[in-house]
Amino acid sequence: MRVIEHLVKTLRDSAIFNPEVQVAPSCILWPDKDRQWEAVIPRLQSELAELLVLGEYAPESRTGPAIWLRCVIAGKAPDVTLPADRVPVFYLPGVSRQDLRAIEDCPELLKPLAELQYRGVIWSQANAKDWTIMAFLKSDQGGMGLDVAQDNDAKNAMQLALYRLLDEELELLKGKRLDKDYFNTLLxxxxxxxxxxxxxxxxxxxxxxxxxxxxxxxxxxxxxxxxxxxxxxxxxxxxxxxxxxxxxxxxxxxxxxxxxxxxxxxxxxxxQCKPPDLGIFDTPAEKLSGWPQWNDEQEKALQHDLLALSHMPAHEARKRVLELEKAHALRRELVWAELGESPLALAAKHLTVVAEVSKTALAAGSVADLQAMYATQGWRADDAVLSALACVDKAADVDAVTAAVRAIYLPWLEESARYLQKLVDGSSYPGGTIASAKAFAASKGECVLFVDGLRFDAARRLSAVLETRGCQVAEAMSWTALPSVTATGKAAASPVRTKISGADDCDDFEPCVAATGQSLKGGYHLKKLLNDNHWKVLDRTENGNGQGNAWCEFGDIDSEGHARGWKLAKHIDPLLAEIAERIGALLAAGWNSVRVVTDHGWLLMPGKLPTIQMSKDLTDNKWGRCAAIKPGASTSERLYPWFWNPNQQFALADGVSCYGKSVDYNHGGLSLQECLVLDLVVTRTGGMPGKQVAEFIDITWKGLRCTVAVDGQYANLSLDIRTQAGDPASSVVVSVKPLKDNGTASVVVENEELQGHAAFLVLLSPSGELVAEASTVIGGE
Incomplete structure (x- = not known):
């Protein structure tokens, strides 16, 4: 019961009478000499339709002079209608019980009410005194029996907060000390x-x-x-x-x-405030971390230290990166990181991964050994470089991360590429040629989705996104066709590759239809070849009906890389999210599986890849990382057979260099990043009965803070609390929080009035899709 409900009940109960010996009272008089209750009377009138007020004539607010109140009782006031089953209550501001009793001395305007003290009842305490707010709160005889402080500060605060107090639950006030702090807080x-x-x-x-x-x-x-x-x-x-x-x-x-x-x-x-002197604290990071100025200084120091890596040997630079991470990791937990003011502290986490992975050179063993090492750990360095670059925007911060990447990543990248090139002679490239390529084996109801430039690490990210959306993903490693450019690789990834060949005089790496010699350049003849071999070709927005087999193309990773350079790192996740949406739409349309294939990977190096020069007299066509050699020309470049026609040979740039113009992003050469790719076969989770993608395994409330632990596939998920699980607008938390690497997260419900209310814990995908839910009670059971 709320305080206002108790007050209303007490007022009405004062009119209870014994019909065997009494007549019904004509009204209830509520004297209030000090006008303590006056501020809440309009609020009470919303609960008491029978409550009228002594004052200036204003019938619309049920207020009028004493003679008008007498007319109301007599049923002679047409401008007001009272409930028939209720005794009228007359609130008398500025009037005391004694004023009514002293009939001879009371003002003329009050005299019409004087005789009502005999026909009605006066709402008063058991000792016949008028009800003050303090008395009503404290008294256990007709009041509420609460523990109320009686000092002047408490009384003043109580008076100001009365209208808020009316809506408080009486049971929650029992046993609570109501002092000035309570009333002020309530107000x-x-x-x-x-x-x-x-x-x-x-x-x-x-x-x-x-x-x-x-x-x-x-x-x-x-x-x-x-x-x-x-x-x-x-x-x-x-x-x-x-x-x-x-x-x-x-x-x-x-x-x-x-x-x-x-x-x-x-x-x-x-x-705008002056922070304390850094030198006065034994532990400055702990004492000064609340000052953004301190964080700014830390960022500048880290910026300077990262730039200095450009003058160090790779092994020393990696060691230094690990030291910097240890010094700055704390700042990622501070508000300045959440507010975007610690980009280099965030980047340091990813640079540490690059430093750790690149300690192990991919320059030993066979090609199979390199493949295994790269698939296990090596790809993480490429992925972490993208993540580090995605953290920074300002030119000075980009320069600092660039210096670190070039110091610890570029030597590792160069060494692994040169070693792979050394292992692979003209006949031992694991991607082989069309002569050794196997026929494309498609399952019934499978749609093949071609994504241009889906590098190994990007494919791993895509796989993780798909799993959070409830898909099963099977990964299979493969080597691209050489050279690693779209003209060669796209046709090699297609289901009709065995019906394609390469002309002897081709110098642009574009294959042709084997039966007719028609070039696949432009895409028309590839689509026709697919259609002729019972593959339905879907456009970018068409989903098909899940019958037979289909081919579609989607994703702009390669074109974005050529256009944006290193800034591809800042756009890769939205691009992958679009691809995941496309896959989801295809599965929803009824395809049993979606096989994701690609043509090549790529190299990305902020500050530009190294360059080497080749004479124009030696080449018919020169691309960034590969060049077609003129017939009869003599060159010291290492030559490789074209995938579509081994009689055609071409040169690949050494290491990770580019021919001619220097750029951040390129492909076409021979390196693990360009040539080792992942094919993904994506299916719905219907094949795994009983297994949940993610589930809550622990829910703990501490006050209004809820901490959860989640098991399963929880990467990239976020935690929210809602009153309606499917409605984002019903969220009750201060902010949605991402799950940490260990599957835990903590959120806070800001509105204390929601404590004890039922709600739903929900896990959300990066796109906001509901992944899992669990019921809870805010504040705990």
């Missing part, structure tokens, strides 16, 4: 820390949105709980205390850390 909305952060964020604009009473209560709460006076001390003093995080301000900082993006102006407020 400010029940969440003083949130209000303090909003004040720090909005400054004077916050006070402008508050009434005088609410602002006064807010100031009193801050003085009591934080020993801080917003009115006198000002916003910058508060910002300084927030950054220092000492004493009670530590909990304020923790609250800010949970959702710093909700208070976008706080960092600039703190920047």
């Amino acid at each position: 400010t909305g029940g969440d003083p820390v949130r209000d303090l952060l909003r004040w720090l964020d909005l400054g004077d604009a916050f006070q402008a949105t508050r009434g005088a009473n609410e602002w006064k209560a807010f100031v009193e709460v801050c003085k009591s709980q934080l020993a801080f006076n917003p009115q006198a001390d000002g916003v910058l003093a508060g910002a300084s205390k927030l950054a220092t995080r000492e004493g009670p301000w530590h909990s304020v900082w923790e609250r800010y850390s949970e959702a710093p993006k909700r208070y976008p102006n706080i960092p600039s407020r703190i920047r």
Whole structure:
């Protein structure tokens, strides 16, 4: 029962009578000499249709003079209608019980009510005194029997907060000390820390949105709980205390850390304050991490240290990267990282992976050994380079990450490419030629999706995204056709490759239809060849019906790489998400499986790949990493047979160099990154009964903070709490949080009034799709 419901019941119960010895009272008189209840009377009138007020004539608000109230009782007031089954209640502001009793001395305007004290009843305490707010809250005889502080500060705060108190649950107030802090907190909305952060964020604009009473209560709460006076001390003093995080301000900082993006102006407020001297603390990182200025200095220092790697041998640079990661890892847990102010600290995590992986050179053993080492660990270096570059935007930060990548990754990349090229002579390339290629074996109801430039590490990322969406993914390694360019590789990945060949005089790596000699350049004859061999060709938006077999092309990874250079790293995930959506649509259309194939990988090096020169007199056609040699020309370049016609030979650039113009992104040569790729066969999870993609294995509440542990395929998932599982708008958390590497996450429900309400824990994919859900009770059972 709410306080207002108890008050209404108490008022109405005062009219209870014994019909055997009494007549029904004509009204209930509610005297209030000090007008303590006056502010909440409009609120009470919404609950008490029979409540009328003594005052100036205003029948629309059920208010009027004493003679009008007499007319209401007599049924002679046509401008007001009262419930027939209720005794009228007359609220008398400024009038005491004694005023009514002293009939001779009471004002003329009040005299019409005097005799009602005999025909009606007066709502009063057991000792016949009028009900004050304090008495009603404290008294256990007709009141609520609560523990209320009686000092003046508490009384003043109680008076101001009365309209909020009316809606509180009576049971929750039992056993609670109601003092000035409680009433002030109630008046400010029940969440003083949130209000303090909003004040720090909005400054004077916050006070402008508050009434005088609410602002006064807010100031009193801050003085009591934080020993801080917003009115006198000002916003910058508060910002300084927030950054220092000492004493009670530590909990304020923790609250800010949970959702710093909700208070976008706080960092600039703190920047206006002078931070303490770095040298006065034994553990400066712990003491100064609340200051964005300190984080800025740390970023500048890391920037300087990464740039310095360009002057070190690779092995020393890798060691230094590991040291820098140890020094800066803490900053990834701070609000400055979430606010995008620690890009290099974020990049350091990925550079550490590059340093660790590149310690082991891919320059030993057979081609099969290289393949195994790359598939196990080596690809992670390529992936981590992309992740590190994706962290930075500013030119100075890009330069710092570029210096690190070139110091620790480029030597490893170059060494592995040269070793692979040394192993592979003209006849031992594992990708072989069309003569050794196997016929394409397609299963019934399979759709083949060609993605241009799906490098090994990108395919691994795509596989992870698909698994979070509930798909099963089988991976199979393969080697691309040489040279590793689209003209050669796309046809080699197609289901009709055995019906394609290469002309003896071809110098652009474009094969042709074996039966007719028609070039596949432009794509028309490849599509016709597919159609003629019972493969339906789908356009980019067509899904088909799942019958027979189909071929479609989708994804812009290669074109984006050529256009953007190193910035492909910042766009690779959205590109892969689009591909995953396309696969999902194909499976939803009824295809039993989607086989993802590609033509080649690529090299990516910020600061540009190295270059070598080749005389134009030796080549018919020169691409970035490969060149067609003129018939009869003599060259020292290592020559390789063309996949489509071994009689045609071409040169590949040594190591990871490019012929001619230097660029960040290129392909066409011989390296693990360009030539070793993954084919993916994607199916729905229907073939795995009983196995969930991800599931909650532990749910723990501590106050309004919920921590969960998840098992299964939880990579890239995020945690939310909603009142309706399928409705994003029903989220009740401060912010949605991604699951950590160990499958845990923690979120906070901000609205304390939701404690005890039922809700749903939901896991979300990167695209916002609902992956799993579990019911819970906010705050715990």
